[in-house]
Amino acid sequence: MIAELGLAVLWMAAALAVLQLAAGIIALRPKGEHLAGVVRPLAVMQGVLVAFAFLALVTLFLETDLSVKLVAENSHSAKPFIFKLAGTWGNHEGSMLLWVTIMGLAGGFVALIEKRLREDTLVATLAGQAFVSLGFYAFLLLSSNPFERLPEPAPDGNGLNPLLQDIGLAFHPPTLYVGYVGLSIAFSFAIGALVTRDVGPAFARAMRPWVLGAWIFLTLGITAGSYWAYYTLGWGGWWFWDPVENASLMPWLAATALLHSCSVLASRNALRAWTVMLGVIAFSMSMVGTFLVRSGILTSVHAFAVDPERGSFILALLAIYIGGALTLFGVRAATVTEGARFSFVSREASLVFNNVMLCGILGIVLVGTLYPLLTEAFGTKVSVGPPYFNPVSAIFAIPMLLVLAVGPLLRWRNDKAGRVTMPFAIAALIMAAVFLIAEMVAPGIHLLPALGLAIASGLFFASLLPLKGRNLRRTPLPVWGMVIAHLGIAVALFGMASDSAFSTEKLAAMTVGDTQNVGPWQVKLESIDPVAGPNWTALQATLSARYAGGAPITLEPQARVFASPPGTRTESALKTRWNGQLYSVLGEEGEDGRWQMRFWWKPFVPMIWYGGVLIALGGVLALLGRVAADVKRLRAEGKIAYRRMRQGR
Amino acid sequence: MSGIKAKHQRLVLLAIALVALVGAGLLAAYALRNQAAYFYVPSDLVAHPPEQGRAVRLGGMVEKGSIKTRPDGVTIDFIVGDGKARVPVRFTGITPDLFVEGSGVVAEGRMEGGTFVADNLLAKHDEKYVPREMKNMTDAQAKQVVAETK
Numbered sequence: 001m002i003a004e005l006g007l008a009v010l011w012m013a014a015a016l017a018v019l020q021l022a023a024g025i026i027a028l029r030p031k032g033e034h035l036a037g038v039v040r041p042l043a044v045m046q047g048v049l050v051a052f053a054f055l056a057l058v059t060l061f062l063e064t065d066l067s068v069k070l071v072a073e074n075s076h077s078a079k080p081f082i083f084k085l086a087g088t089w090g091n092h093e094g095s096m097l098l099w100v101t102i103m104g105l106a107g108g109f110v111a112l113i114e115k116r117l118r119e120d121t122l123v124a125t126l127a128g129q130a131f132v133s134l135g136f137y138a139f140l141l142l143s144s145n146p147f148e149r150l151p152e153p154a155p156d157g158n159g160l161n162p163l164l165q166d167i168g169l170a171f172h173p174p175t176l177y178v179g180y181v182g183l184s185i186a187f188s189f190a191i192g193a194l195v196t197r198d199v200g201p202a203f204a205r206a207m208r209p210w211v212l213g214a215w216i217f218l219t220l221g222i223t224a225g226s227y228w229a230y231y232t233l234g235w236g237g238w239w240f241w242d243p244v245e246n247a248s249l250m251p252w253l254a255a256t257a258l259l260h261s262c263s264v265l266a267s268r269n270a271l272r273a274w275t276v277m278l279g280v281i282a283f284s285m286s287m288v289g290t291f292l293v294r295s296g297i298l299t300s301v302h303a304f305a306v307d308p309e310r311g312s313f314i315l316a317l318l319a320i321y322i323g324g325a326l327t328l329f330g331v332r333a334a335t336v337t338e339g340a341r342f343s344f345v346s347r348e349a350s351l352v353f354n355n356v357m358l359c360g361i362l363g364i365v366l367v368g369t370l371y372p373l374l375t376e377a378f379g380t381k382v383s384v385g386p387p388y389f390n391p392v393s394a395i396f397a398i399p400m401l402l403v404l405a406v407g408p409l410l411r412w413r414n415d416k417a418g419r420v421t422m423p424f425a426i427a428a429l430i431m432a433a434v435f436l437i438a439e440m441v442a443p444g445i446h447l448l449p450a451l452g453l454a455i456a457s458g459l460f461f462a463s464l465l466p467l468k469g470r471n472l473r474r475t476p477l478p479v480w481g482m483v484i485a486h487l488g489i490a491v492a493l494f495g496m497a498s499d500s501a502f503s504t505e506k507l508a509a510m511t512v513g514d515t516q517n518v519g520p521w522q523v524k525l526e527s528i529d530p531v532a533g534p535n536w537t538a539l540q541a542t543l544s545a546r547y548a549g550g551a552p553i554t555l556e557p558q559a560r561v562f563a564s565p566p567g568t569r570t571e572s573a574l575k576t577r578w579n580g581q582l583y584s585v586l587g588e589e590g591e592d593g594r595w596q597m598r599f600w601w602k603p604f605v606p607m608i609w610y611g612g613v614l615i616a617l618g619g620v621l622a623l624l625g626r627v628a629a630d631v632k633r634l635r636a637e638g639k640i641a642y643r644r645m646r647q648g649r
Numbered sequence: 650m651s652g653i654k655a656k657h658q659r660l661v662l663l664a665i666a667l668v669a670l671v672g673a674g675l676l677a678a679y680a681l682r683n684q685a686a687y688f689y690v691p692s693d694l695v696a697h698p699p700e701q702g703r704a705v706r707l708g709g710m711v712e713k714g715s716i717k718t719r720p721d722g723v724t725i726d727f728i729v730g731d732g733k734a735r736v737p738v739r740f741t742g743i744t745p746d747l748f749v750e751g752s753g754v755v756a757e758g759r760m761e762g763g764t765f766v767a768d769n770l771l772a773k774h775d776e777k778y779v780p781r782e783m784k785n786m787t788d789a790q791a792k793q794v795v796a797e798t799k
Contacts, residue, residue: 234743274662341658356666360673367677371685381688383706383757388684392676507742509722570743587723587743594722596743 003068006056007147010097013049013104014137016042017130020107024127028120028195036123040111043126046133047108054101057146061088067153070094070146076159078535086170087160089177092294092310093146098174099290100140102181103133110185110210115634117189117206118198125185125192132184132283135317143313162536162560162567168228172221176248179218180290183251183283185210186258190279191325194332199272204265207279209626211262215255216619222248223612234570234585236505236600238608241389246369247289250362254282257358260351268412270339270348273329274355280329284322285362291318292369343414350407357400361393368392394448401455404489405462408482423465431458438501445501452497459490477625485618492611498604509594519601520548521582523555528586528595536560538571541586541595545575557586581605686757692733699760707736707765708755716750729754729765740767 020042027036060068061084064077074091075084089098107129114122140146189207193199225248230238239245258278264271291314342348368384375382405427406420435454438445463486466479504519515524526542538558546552557573575582580603587596686704699705709729716727724741727750738756748754748770758767 274666338659352662352665356669359666360669363670363673364677367674368681371681375685381706382685383688384681384685385704387686387704388680392680395676396673507723585743590718590722592722596723598743 002056002059002063003065003147003149006053006060007145009049009056010053010137010141010147013046013053013100014134014141016046016049017104017133017137020046020130021127021134024123024130027123028127036119039123039126043111043129044108046130047104047106047111050101050104054097057094057097058085058088060147061085061094064157066155066157067149069148069150072150072154072157074158074160076157076535079160079165080534082167082170083160083165086173089173090160093140093144095173095177096136096140096144097146098177099181100133100136102178103129103136103184106182106185106210107133107188114206116202116630117192118196118202121192121196121198121203123192124195125188128188128191128195129184132188132321135320139310139313139317143310159535159562159565161565162562162569165535165562165569166228166232168224168232172224172228175217175224176221179214179216179221179255180248180251180286182210182214182217183255183286185214186255186279187283187321187325190276191328194276194328194336197332197335199265199276199336201266201269204262204275208259208262208266209623209630211255211258211279211282212619212623212626215252215259216616216623218248218252218255219612219616219619222252223609223616226612227609231572231574231583232569234572234598236503236583236585236598236602238499238605241368241385243369244289244293246365247285247292250285250289250365250369251282253358253362253365254278254285257355257362258282260354260358264348264351265339268340268342268348270342271352271355272339273333273336276336277329277333278355280322280325281362284318284325285366287314287318287321288366291315340413342412345410345415345417347407347410347412347415350403350410353403354400354407357396357403360396361400364392364396365389390448394451398451398455401459401489401493404486405459408463408466408486423462427458427462430461431455434458442501449497449501452493453501456490456494456497459493460487463487463490477628478622481618481620481622481625483618484621485615488611488614488616488618490611491607491614492609495604495607495609495611499602499608502603503605504601506599508597508599509590509592510597511594516597516599518582518599519603521599521601522546522549523582523584523597523599524552525595525597531558533560536562539586541584541597543573543584543597545582545584547577547582555582555584557584559586559588576606579603688755691729691731691736694736694760694765695734701761702759704757704759706755706757707738707767708753709736711748711750711752711754713750729756736765737763738765738767740770742770745770 020039023035023042024039026032027034027039057070060071061075062081064071064075064079064084066072066077070091070093071087074094075087079087088094107126110122110129111126117125186207189203189210193203222245225245226238229240229245230236258275258281261271261275261278265275291311294310294314368388371384372382406424409420409423411419431454434457435450438450438453463483466483467475470479506516506518508514508516510516510525512525512527515522517523523543523545526544528539528541531538531540538560540556540558543555543557544552545555553575555573555575558571560569560571562568570585570587572583572585574584580601583600583602585598587598589595684704686706687699688706688708689699691707691709694705694707707729709731712728712730712735716725718725723743724739725744726737726739728735729738730736738758740756740758755771756765756767757769757771758765760766
């Protein structure tokens with residue numbers, strides 16, 4: 001019953017999207033204005049209905065309704081509650097339903113609260129959002145119906161891939177998705193503004209909070225995903241340049257560029273066509289990522305079922321939306337009038353530099369991700385990994401980070417380089433000093449990690465400078481946001497560089513009672529015992545570890561065996577100190593009865609994720625500042641209107 | 650630049666963006682030629698050995714009875730074959746759970762002398778996740794086995 005209801009509601013939501021698109025198109029034609037009023041309510045209704053359909057699927061998963069194919073294939077009655085819930089989106093159909101749900105909710109949200117945009121641009125934006133949603137509704141309803149029933153209910157479910165049965169999965173995909181799909185709003189705004197030729201500061205100010213919101217979720221999602229991979233895969237790495245990781249990084253790079261160009265457009269009315277272009281690119285990257293991982297054309301843990309039909313469907317959607325948007329851009333770009341001018345030494349120029357470098361990195365990542373596909377078409381199989389991505393993206397990242405040290409200090413429009421020479425010299429001095437110290441502390445350190453440590457330290461100092469000479473209490477929230485986000489970049493970079501420069505690894509076969517030294521740690525294997533969880537059994541090693549001869553702490557890494565579906569997973573155990581993390585993994589028992597153990601001491605590695613959280617926090621502060629300013633302005637306008645009304649009486 | 654007409658600034662910006670993007674493309678193409686890891690099956694590897702030390706991937710079957718653990722307990726030697734050629738492989742680390750004799754594996758590493766030194770082994774995780782190369786390889790091998798038994 002719930003499955004049928006969910007499917008019916010999903011069809012209704014799709015029908016409303018058709019109406020929303022049609023009403024929007026008619027409303028923009030001459031003599032069609034009377035329909036403009038229905039577009040907003042349609043968008044809100046569509047959002048409510050699709051959310052209802054999603055809740056229906058969640059209910060089916062929580063009840064473990066085994067007559068529904070998707071539930072039978074991906075869930076199991078003996079799973080803990082949280083993984084039944086997470087199972088809803090831990091599969092292809094469910095995650096696509098989550099996709100349209102977020103698109104619908106985002107559209108409804110814009111319809112409900114966006115008051116600043118010109119009404120015709122808003123109508124065009126909502127029509128654009130409906131147009132994009134429709135493709136995904138069609139995909140869902142025609143080729144990936146999540147509510148399909150089985151002819152006979154299954155005796156029990158297949159369960160969820162053990163690798164995915166982790167608390168990280170409950171939060172990481174939905175967070176990433178909100179960001180990923182939230183960028184569709186930027187895409188629709190760009191289309192709306194192109195259709196009504198309304199590209200200007202007001203448009204940028206209206207779009208900015210939405211981009212910022214999506215970007216915050218994207219940042220958190222990537223940070224969480226990286227940490228999840230770090231502790232569940234048991235390889236001690238936090239970024240593998242896996243196609244899926246790249247698929248989330250590319251929209252983030254584009255959205256970061258978009259945020260910065262938005263601020264130029266909003267404050268200075270420059271970079272008009274470029275901002276619109278980035279709005280299109282950001283969501284296009286989300287769709288390219290989805291295509292890459294969902295079509296099964298690349299190897300990835302995230303590729304669910306390999307199905308060529310689905311791949312071609314998404315490819316067709318990609319062609320229609322990206323091709324269509326770029327065509328619209330090509331036709332209308334010439335009518336977007338030239339923005340305000342600025343000098344080569346100005347805030348704008350530094351932001352242009354940031355944008356070009358971010359797009360350069362984006363291009364590098366895109367080419368590296370697609371290259372294996374390209375060569376395979378010619379019969380050669382290759383894989384592209386860190387030896388390509390790390391140095392090549394650094395060529396763009398390093399100049400960008402150097403400019404980041406001074407960009408926020410420059411004035412809008414025109415400035416004198418002399419005003420920032422001093423801060424830059426100090427930052428450069430810090431960088432040089434740290435570089436030399438790194439070379440002395442760790443002789444033979446590779447160039448990139450040493451540069452990373454140096455730049456991170458200089459940047460840490462430089463990102464605080466915009467606060468200099470300000471009254472900290474009166475500093476606007478968006479400035480705080482910028483400072484904290486830039487600090488986050490420095491912190492994360494320091495963690496990354498420190499991990500690759502100073503990590504020590506120890507791999508050993510140990511018998512109970514053996515001790516190993518890992519960096520400053522002494523780790524003793526106390527015992528190996530069997531333990532059991534709700535749907536798994538495991539072998540658990542009990543380790544006692546001492547840092548530099550201090551008091552012992554206990555670590556309990558496990559090797560888990562899952563019953564349904566059958567599978568195994570290593571459960572690493574971590575100990576975090578202020579100056580790093582001890583990481584332990586239990587391997588197999590050898591023929592001679594010794595246990596394989598793997599340890600890492602990773603100095604300052606948690607800074608990577610602290611940095612990610614700081615970056616997102618910066619975004620939150622900026623968003624709060626913008627929203628508070630809007631509320632204030634609306635209130636003031638309301639008061640004026642009220643006063644006028646009274647006087648009129 | 651305040652003296653230059655607006656139109657020109659737009660062109661200059663466009664030129665800068667184009668130069669950066671074309672530069673990124675060329676750089677990527679150049680780096681990919683040198684840094685992409687090619688995929689080999691044992692017979693290819695024996696017939697056309699890659700340069701010593703160059704990162705490549707090797708895919709094949711783990712020969713039955715070939716896995717030997719060294720005294721350190723964490724280094725193993727085994728043979729990867731494809732029915733035509735056999736390559737000795739050395740790996741130090743914790744093996745993936747489904748790494749067993751007689752099953753497929755993709756090893757990432759490099760040739761050192763006559764031995765393939767693997768940094769990483771990819772084995773089948775479960776039914777839904779099979780390294781792409783391995784899937785094709787086992788198909789080809791299935792065909793080959795059929796051909797041989799005829």
